[in-house]
Amino acid sequence: MFTIAIKGKEYKLHYGLRALIIFEGITGKPFHSITEEGTTENEIILYYSIVLAANPESPLTYEYFLSALDEDYDLLLSIREWFKSVSKDLLPKTSKDTPEDKKKALQPFKYTSIWSLREGFRRITSSIRCLYMR
Numbered sequence: 001m002f003t004i005a006i007k008g009k010e011y012k013l014h015y016g017l018r019a020l021i022i023f024e025g026i027t028g029k030p031f032h033s034i035t036e037e038g039t040t041e042n043e044i045i046l047y048y049s050i051v052l053a054a055n056p057e058s059p060l061t062y063e064y065f066l067s068a069l070d071e072d073y074d075l076l077l078s079i080r081e082w083f084k085s086v087s088k089d090l091l092p093k094t095s096k097d098t099p100e101d102k103k104k105a106l107q108p109f110k111y112t113s114i115w116s117l118r119e120g121f122r123r124i125t126s127s128i129r130c131l132y133m134r
Helices: 017-027 033-037 040-054 062-071 073-090 099-106 114-132
Strands: 003-006 009-012
Touching: 003 062, 003 073, 009 040, 017 040, 033 040, 040 062, 040 073, 062 073
Parallel strands: none
Antiparallel strands: 003 009
């Protein structure tokens, strides 16, 4: 388990369902809004939620957490790098992810027949499924 030190005290980090619920409780917005809005504030609130999820007994306040990040930018960078690595681990890995499949996914498609409509629907639903499986 990854830990960080905030002003001399160790805190564990855990990204899971509890962190998402805490994030939604603090912001009043669904979790997917973090990718739509992409604000620094939402990113910091997510990291704070991750710390609270792993340390529920901690009296850590948001202001204290924010001031610690403000004083030590390397702390923010280390949390961000950890989060990137954890996010990659949560994505489903399939054997169908060949370079050709990835190239197809990036190409726009046209609806010329009912079969291409089905192909478009398949691509959209598989993309949505990947988003919710994170």
